Amino acid sequence: MSFGQGGPQSQWDPWKPQSQQPSQQPQHQQQQQPWNGGDAGASPDWAALAEASEARAKRRRLFLIGGGALATVAIAGAVAVAVVSANGSDQASDGPSSQLPATADIPSASATTPSFAPTSAPPPLDPKDFVSSAKKDKAALSPDLLFPGTQLTMGDTVYKKGPTADTRTCGSAAQGTLPKVLDAHDCTRLLRVTYTEGDTAVTVGVAVFDTEAQAAKAKQQVDKKSIVRSLSGGGVKSFCTGAVCRSTTNSYGRYAYFTVAGLTNGKDVTEKSTEVFRAGDDLAEFTFRQIRRRGEAQASAAAQAG
Structure with missing residues (x-):
């Protein structure tokens, strides 16, 4: 039996407060040594830790991006449902005329019809003028x-x-x-x-x-x-x-x-x-x-x- 592999090891994650550092001692020795204690053979593998940290950060970014996309899709879906619901109720049903906008909301013809300056017609001819001279x-x-x-x-x-x-x-x-x-x-x-x-x-x-x-x-x-x-x-x-x-x-x-x-x-x-x-x-x-x-x-x- 090898002392370095004396049973299953718990995976240590330095970003998780409850995880433990892998031990270099046999299973029956449960003492934990400080980071700066012990002999040189028990120092952490810094390269592996950096790769693990980079992998976790990448997964977190993907999760945030994916979650944002899902939120955008959900909002767009809600807007689409609201638009379809509003338009569908007007287009699909033959409701009463009371569903139409009020008369005050409908643009009047005078709003689009060009207006012209009033013209005054000439006064009518006086018949007496023609028998007065x-x-x-x-x-x-x-x-x-x-x-x-x-x-x-x-x-x-x-x-x-x-x-x-x-x-x-x-x-x-x-x-x-x-x-x-x-x-x-x-x-x-x-x-x-x-x-x-x-x-x-x-x-x-x-x-x-x-x-x-x-x-x-x-x-x-x-x-x-x-x-x-x-x-x-x-x-x-x-x-x-x-x-x-x-x-x-x-x-x-x-x-x-x-x-x-x-x-x-x-x-x-x-x-x-x-x-x-x-x-x-x-x-x-x-x-x-x-x-x-x-x-x-x-x-x-x-x-x-x-």
């Missing part, structure tokens, strides 16, 4: 154009159209104080038309001036004796030649218009002659509408032309 009022004009058709309906009343006239010397188609007023403000034409309904007859006279100011002044200067001359003929009996009649005066733009209403049976108009008053008012209203429509038509044509 001869320079702009260029549309054709005649009694039949201003008073078209063969009859006129106002409310429930139908008026039959009678004779018409277009006089260039305005004073000759007027009587009383009206000829002087028309001549003073340079009236250029006096258009007349007569309408009848039963025994009632109304003559409308439209005096044409170059400007609105002239028509307005003529209107201001007329009096109760300023009367347009009634127009008869063509089946219409003479009226308002000696009997009392009712007259009106007004103006719009460069036109002054008058009415004279009476009875074809020769009787005087009284306060009880309601049909005469109504007929005079209806024809005055219709004349105003026709002059205004004339302006509207020319304004519309000018707007379309550009």
Whole structure:
């Protein structure tokens, strides 16, 4: 039996506090000698110790690297599971619309739609401007154009159209104080038309001036004796030649218009002659509408032309 191999030896690791240094003595001698004691043959193998230490350090580095890789894989797996779980719940299910983002979370169309500076449209053309001056009022004009058709309906009343006239010397188609007023403000034409309904007859006279100011002044200067001359003929009996009649005066733009209403049976108009008053008012209203429509038509044509 060799004293140097007298039984199993415990492996000594200088990095482990509980390990023991291998003994060079026989098994029955259990005394441990200090590192610097004993004879020279029992000194440690420093080269072997260095190799063992290097091997352990290498294993430790591999363990740390491997553990870090496993931790990274575990974190990535958790993130992948979370992403898949979040995406999968939206993509795989046909849930109710309440799972969609709220309206406030959805970008509005105005966020992506380009905006443009507001533009102001030009103001609409004023129809009255086209009938206030001869320079702009260029549309054709005649009694039949201003008073078209063969009859006129106002409310429930139908008026039959009678004779018409277009006089260039305005004073000759007027009587009383009206000829002087028309001549003073340079009236250029006096258009007349007569309408009848039963025994009632109304003559409308439209005096044409170059400007609105002239028509307005003529209107201001007329009096109760300023009367347009009634127009008869063509089946219409003479009226308002000696009997009392009712007259009106007004103006719009460069036109002054008058009415004279009476009875074809020769009787005087009284306060009880309601049909005469109504007929005079209806024809005055219709004349105003026709002059205004004339302006509207020319304004519309000018707007379309550009």
